[in-house]
Amino acid sequence: MISKKLLTLIFISLIIQSCSYNNLGDRFKKTDCNSSKQEIDSRLNLFKELSKKELKRRKNIKLPSVSSLEDESVFSKIINAIKNSPKNSEYIAVDLRGYKDVDLTNIMISNESDFTLTPYLYSSKYSQGFFSLININDSSITIAPPEVLKIFKPQKIYRPDLIQSEIVLNVSNAETIFGNMKFSKDIKFSLIADNIKNPFRLDLREASNMQFNLNRKWIMPVYSLENSSIEHSKITTAFVQFINNKNSKISLKKFYKSLDKCYIEDSANKFRN
Numbered sequence: 001m002i003s004k005k006l007l008t009l010i011f012i013s014l015i016i017q018s019c020s021y022n023n024l025g026d027r028f029k030k031t032d033c034n035s036s037k038q039e040i041d042s043r044l045n046l047f048k049e050l051s052k053k054e055l056k057r058r059k060n061i062k063l064p065s066v067s068s069l070e071d072e073s074v075f076s077k078i079i080n081a082i083k084n085s086p087k088n089s090e091y092i093a094v095d096l097r098g099y100k101d102v103d104l105t106n107i108m109i110s111n112e113s114d115f116t117l118t119p120y121l122y123s124s125k126y127s128q129g130f131f132s133l134i135n136i137n138d139s140s141i142t143i144a145p146p147e148v149l150k151i152f153k154p155q156k157i158y159r160p161d162l163i164q165s166e167i168v169l170n171v172s173n174a175e176t177i178f179g180n181m182k183f184s185k186d187i188k189f190s191l192i193a194d195n196i197k198n199p200f201r202l203d204l205r206e207a208s209n210m211q212f213n214l215n216r217k218w219i220m221p222v223y224s225l226e227n228s229s230i231e232h233s234k235i236t237t238a239f240v241q242f243i244n245n246k247n248s249k250i251s252l253k254k255f256y257k258s259l260d261k262c263y264i265e266d267s268a269n270k271f272r273n
Contacts (some may be wrong), residue, residue, distance in 0.1 A: 104179030
C-alpha cells in the first residue's frame with residue numbers, strides 16, 4: 001500500500017509539473033535547418049577514430065543494457081562518460097560503436113529534483129521494477145539499478161555542472177541495436193546510429209503515462225541513421241530537430257505527439273511518411 005505521505009508527494013509533484021511553463025515549442029520553431037550538417041557534424045566529431053585492436057575486440061561483444069558498474073554495459077558506459085566529462089561540458093559523449101549487439105533495453109533518463117524524484121518514480125515506468133535510472137538535476141546525478149536485479153547500490157554522482165548537458169550515444173557500425181529508452185521533460189538526448197548492419201527496432205518514448213497525459217516533451221537534437229534501417233519503432237512526445245536520413249529506410253510504428261524538423265534529405269524517407 002502507498003502511504004498517505006507518498007500520495008501527497010505525488011499530488012504535489014503533479015501540480016508543480018502541470019503549472020510549469022513549457023517553452024519547448026518556441027525553441028523548436030526557431031530551429032534553423034540551414035545548420036543541420038553543422039549540428040550533426042559537431043556530435044560526430046566528439047568521437048575519435050577507434051584503433052583496429054579495439055574494433056576487433058568490440059566486434060564479438062554483445063553489449064548488455066545494464067551490469068555491475070565494473071563490467072561493460074550500456075549503462076556503465078554512460079556512467080563512465082558522465083564521470084569523465086569535462087567540467088561544464090556541453091555534451092556527454094557515450095561511445096558504443098562497433099559492438100556486435102547493443103542493448104538499450106529499459107533505460108530511463110530523467111531530470112527530477114530531489115523533492116519530486118520519489119513520487120516521479122512511483123508514477124513512471126520505473127515502478128515496474130525492470131528499468132535502470134539516471135536522474136540528472138542541479139544538485140547531483142542519481143543512478144539506480146532495476147529493482148528486480150539490484151546489481152549495484154543506488155548512489156549519487158556529484159556533477160551538478162552537467163545539468164544542461166546533452167547525452168550523445170553513438171552506436172554506429174554495430175551489427176544491430178534494439179531496446180527501449182524512456183525520457184522525462186527537458187532531457188536532451190541524441191542518437192547516432194549510422195551503418196547498422198541489420199534493421200533495428202528501438203523505442204524512444206516518454207517516461208510515464210502521467211507525463212504523457214500532461215503532454216510533456218523531451219528534446220532529441222540529433223537522430224542520425226545514415227545507411228541504416230529502422231523498423232516498427234516508436235518515438236513519442238519528443239522534439240526531434242536534426243535528422244540524418246541519408247540512404248536510410250524509416251518505418252515507424254508510432255510517432256505520436258512528436259515533432260520532427262530538419263532532414264538532411266528532404267525528399268527521402270521521414271518519420272511520418
